[in-house]
Amino acid sequence: MTIWDLHCHPASFGGRTPEEAMAETIRLCDVMGIERVCVYLSTLAHADPTPAQFRQHNDYILRCVGHFAHRAFGFAYVNPNYAAESVEEINRCVRDGPMVGIKLWVARRCSDSVIDPIIQRAAALNAVIFQHTWSKTNGNLPGESTPEDMAALAARHPRTPIICGHTGGNWERGIRVIRPYANVYADLAGSDPTAGFTEMAVRELGVSRIIYGSDTGGRSFSSQLAKVHGARIPEGAKRAIFSENLKRLIKVKG
Amino acid sequence: MPVPVVDTNVYLSRWPFRRLPCDDTPGLVAKLKSAGVQRAIAGSFDALLHRDIEGINRRLAEECKAHGAGMLMPAGCLNPAIPDWKEDLRRCQETHAMRVIRLHPNYHGYTLEDSSALELLAEASKRKLLVQIACEMEDERTQHPMVRTAAVNPAPLFALPNGGGRVQLLNHRGPVKGKSVWIDIAMTEGVHGIQRQLQAAGDGRVVFGSYFPFFYLESALLKLTESGQTESGIARANALRMLEEPR
Structure with a gap:
């Protein structure tokens, strides 16, 4: 079964350089049967990055995918608090570069319309849009989006595919x-x-709206692959979740 | 051919907040067998919130015998914060022939520094019982908002002269440096997480535990593959040593 991983942070895999980190990432992908990975962020240190900082993250990722273009897709890290600079960064990394998506994290809640120029530019380039969300019982960060924020964003951009990162955790x-x-x-x-996570998602959303990702290195590949390998769903649903749905989104880039 | 496994961390009965796939004992046993699990130490989800301890342990022992004879080992529930827990301990061993007890301090309102907990560890040690301590049952971020618990701090164990007797930590997230306890891999996370755990606790102290059926069983099984440990003692031998059984 072909597996593409939506959500991977190679900097956590060790190594002195992006190339070494990616080499270890790909080694473990081979062990676990993962064909391709989407990679973003060079560290978890910048929750609200300046333009200089998100460019630094993306330079790291450009090196990652540069050496492993046949195995990895890059997503550009951008920040709604710097919308104009983020649009420029999307142009640099996606329009002009090899990246295929954008990563939005916890700088500002995605319900805020300041994010709209970013979404519009990414949509125009058919870039995959990944927005982190959590709905933590013990409280979110001030700029951390919930699925409710995602719903508000999705309502404003009904024709733009957007990925609800972590499905809110809860x-x-x-x-x-x-x-x-x-x-x-x-x-x-x-x-x-x-x-039960995957089974409920299949029941309520249908197989075509669910995408496997790991969030390694904070997580292991194992615990996250288990959500699909171990789910009581048809084999066809596993194929869709493991790769077909993501392939469809990335292929849109054309 | 699946790797032969001794799973030190499974639960019977019902998780209080949702139904789980395989939360019926025959279904759980069938799934474990299909994955190569030869033996499993089973506690009860009822232990979290029920107060009739003997009722929990009686049902657990009967369920293991009825559906998992030779495979499921019941881990009796005890709560040292309620009266007459020593009688529950006696019954675990003498009535139900249990060799393992499983504690849930964060659901029962005590810490491992409390005198009652220390007394329980000493009594269990005298009886040569293995004590399993469930450090957490669910990520604090996803707990039911009306029933929230912080993870158990195992550090007081490491200050005890003998580590509190024969003790295993279940569902501990980070590496444990105290080398006097065993630790399972159910909540060991991150890239190279198992390797970090092995370095911290020592090769012989890390044992297989799935936390099935709360977690997908495949999570712990795949960790053996990811860490290159399918042939090591984690899968089976370390657990048998912990249980003082021949390997």
């Missing part, structure tokens, strides 16, 4: 929140391998 809530928005995809990555 997935029973997150799945419900994004259910009405056909342009929103559920990312399985980065939470504990709690049995």
